[in-house]
Amino acid sequence: MRLTRKLSWLSFLSLAISFLLAAQPVNAATTPYYGKDYAQPEKVLAQYPDTDITFDTPAFTSEGDAFTSQEEMISFLHQVDRSSDRVEMKIIGQSMEGRDIPALFFSTEKNKDAKSFKKKPTVWLDAQIHGNEPAAGESALVMAQKLTGDWGDALLRDINVIIVPRLNPDGSYAFTRQLANRLDGNRDHMKFDSPEVRAIHNLYNQYMPEVVIDAHEYGLGASEFADLGEEGALKYHDVLLLSGKNLNIPESIRTLSDDRFVETAHQALDEQGFSSDAYYTTSRNGEEIQIWEGGSDPRIGRNAFGLKPAISFLVETRGIGIGRENFQRRVAAQVATHTSLMETTAAHAAEVQKVVADARNGIVKKGKHASKDDTVVVQSKPTEVSGKTLTFMDIATAQPFDVPVRYFSSSNEQATLERVRPTAYILDPGQEEAVKRLQHAGVRVETLRKPTRVEVESYTVTSKKTAENSYEGYRLHTVQTEVAAKTKTFPAGSTIIYMDQVTANVAALAMEPESVDSYVTFGFLPAEEGDVLPVHRYLQSGKLK
Structure with a gap:
């Protein structure tokens, strides 16, 4: 009887273990600070050789496959902080x-405070908001170390630099793209x-780089392009680079970003x-390959910072899902890009500071008076x-080839x-949910002190469609509205x-209901x-009381 029970228990345990093992991804290796789900053929790997640069940041000096841990990163940053009086570390x-x-x-x-930083243009470098993108985070550590040496001595005569090397420490530990809430x-x-995104915008809003x-x-893209060539194809480029593209980023900034910075990089x-x-x-329509240059949505960091406004860039290296393959080269490519963008800023510091200051002052000036010649772009589309x-x-050939x-x-x-563009948006009382999010964006809000009757334009919703599935935790609402003038008494509160503030374009895209990222869209x-x-x-024109 005991033997039968023991055998039954062992059989159950064996079955349970087999089930659990079968539930694991058979082609993925994941531990804290490490993951891999695709191995490039050796002949492809050979086309992406290491450079002759030696790095001694934690991911290159520690043993094992895991990338830089939280503890290793903090320890390394303390070393950087102690190595020079030109650097200060803050949590x-x-x-x-x-x-x-x-x-x-x-x-x-x-004094490394916001006021003292205004004397020179400031470059902001952030990394690893997606936890499974380790070369991005490691490149930020390399740049931090580099700034404490002779190169930094020369560069910091003309600019300041703020580095936030790891925006998503939870995702970095779990080695996932998402934050801990899976968004x-x-x-x-x-x-x-x-709290991660609120923290970085709170800091950014103080310094306004x-x-x-x-x-x-x-x-x-191994699975997406398996039908190309005899054995499939992979995305090719070491680095993909793009500036802010939202049309509400002032044209002077968009032009300088591409002509001065991107081409040089x-x-x-x-x-x-x-x-x-x-x-x-990328997307596929049968055999057709559709390529979409990075979009203009305000919700994305590159555009969100650009709308404040700033000269803003996305830097991406070829690396998700391949573990430590080509890791040294990936970091070196990031470092080369960051170095170019910082050196361009330093070489043209006066121009950069003037173009951005003029753009910001222009937004403030235009916000004082409404004009038919000054509009907010609520919706836009890319051009084929x-x-x-x-x-x-x-x-198959381990060679690059071009595809239509x-x-x-x-x-x-x-x-x-x-x-x-209006001179102001007015919210009825009770919209605290929207107000607090505007404040996180750095938008200045004021409260009406007494009842006031004024002429405004109001939106009437003529149609509304709500998505069946949620996006980033929300079922998005797509509305159409009619705008009509009316006289309305607004109560105190x-x-x-x-709109005569630097972050006015962010506010406009949050308030205009048809905007893809409006606060109507998100509910x-x-x-x-x-x-x-x-x-x-x-x-x-003029202020309300």
Whole structure:
């Protein structure tokens, strides 16, 4: 009897273990700070050799496969902090699981505060908001170390630098793209649901850097392009680079970003033996390959910072899912890109500071008076460019080859819905959910002190569609509205968002209901078909009381 029970228990245990093992991904290796789900053939690996640069940041000096741990990163940053009086380390917040988010401030100024930083343009470098993109985070550590040496001595005569090397410490530990709440931090720059994104914007809003570098990695697309060539194809380029593309980023900034910075970076990468192109995403329609140059959505870091406004860049290296393959080269390519962008800022410091200051002052000035010549681009779409090809890596031959594609350019984005910029938006009382998110974005809000009767434009919802599935925790609402003038008495306690402020374009895209990232879209402002929305457009000059 005992033997039978023992055998039955062993059989059950064996079955349970077999079930658990079968439930694990058979082609993936994942531990804290490490993951891999694709191995490149040796002949492809050989096309991406290590460079002759030696790095001694934690991922290169520690044993094992795991990338830099939280403890190793903090210890390394303390060493950097102690190595020079030009650097100061601060903890700017904690992740959802309680891990510290450190930042480093580099300047020749003794007091490394926001006021002292205004004397020079400031470059902001953040990394690893996606936890499974380790070369991005490691490159930030390399840059921090580099800034304490002779190169940093020369550079910091002309600029300041702020580095936030790991925005998503929980995802880095779990080696996942998402934050601990399983949402994407790089889609939270208008919602501000996560403490991580709130922390970095709180810091950014204090210093308002002129130049932003947002470091990432991208996947090789092995399964997506398995039908190309005899054995399939992989995405090819070492680096994908793109500036902010939202049309509400002032044109002067968008032009300087591409003409002065992006072209110089591509040239520097080519001279150092790295391949590069504009950042893109892909989709398939049968055999047709569609290439979408990185979009203009405000929710993405590159555009969110650009809208404040700033010269803003996304830097991506070819690395998601391949573990430590080509890791040294991936970090070297990131470092080469960051170095070029920082050196360009330093070489043209006065121009950078003036262009950004003029753009910010221009937004403030235009916000004082409504004009038909000054509009907010509420909706836009990319333009298809004919005759384009994209370079892939052929797995069978281990050689790059060009494939015809349909290419949709956000650099040539076209406005499809515009409205005259008001001098203020007025929110009915009770919209605290929207107000607090605006404040996280750095938008200044004021409160009406007494009842006031004024003429405004109000939105009436003419149609509303709610998505069946949730996106980043929300079922998105797509609305159409009619805007009509009316006279309305606003009670004391109504919220006023004046447009004569630097972050006015962020506020406008949050308030205009048809915007892809509006607070109506996410449900922070209530909207039902036939209703008048609780946000109104004020077009008169002067302040309300």
